[in-house]
Amino acid sequence: MIIRPVFVLAALLAFAGCAPVPQAPVADPPLAAGLSRIYFYRTTFSLGSDNGLLGTVARPLLTLDDKPVAEVPAGSVFFCDVLPGRHQITVRANQTYTLAIAAVANQSSYVKFDWGLGSLTGQGHVFEVAASMGGREIEGQPRLAATCPQAGG
Incomplete structure (x- = not known):
């Protein structure tokens, strides 16, 4: 039967397109002397709260010093x-x-948004984490564009 091998080959090719595409590590631009960098990130794991599959907050708005910066989708x-x-x-x-x-x-x-974790621990929903933890949690993750206030402006 020629049909069976052709079907199997077609199915394999179709599923190959579903595999995640590996991403190159992210290299952030160097930080200008005298400035500070604030990384913002939102986790994707939680226990069914706003970050989870049953979450109600899709893209909350983040502001920095009262200036809109970005919407914050999970991940x-x-x-x-x-x-x-x-x-x-x-x-x-x-x-x-x-x-x-x-x-x-x-x-x-590093500023982390994790509504699920914050609700369970009482730490609040937006909190600063140690650089070692924050750096590890965002390592290799693609960066979203943000409209940052000008440093000094």
Whole structure:
């Protein structure tokens, strides 16, 4: 039967198109001297809350120092370069969540959005994580474009 091998070959070719395409590691541009970089990211794993399959917040809006930066879909990563000092991050979803961080010159900060984890631990829904953890969690992830406020502007 010639039909069976042809069918099997066609099925294999069709399923080959469904395999994930490997992505090259992400290389961020160097940080300009005297600035600080804030990485923002939203996890995809949670226990059925806003980040999960049953979540209700699809793309909450993030603002940095009262300026709109980006919508934050699950699994997203982006960054803004800022002047050192205090910065306020606000995420507007079903509720409004705020976080103030102190950006340090020539260093990176990591801000994580995880509504499921925040609800369970009482830490809040938007929180700063250690650079070692944040760097590990976003390693190799593609970056989204963001409309960052101009550093110093």
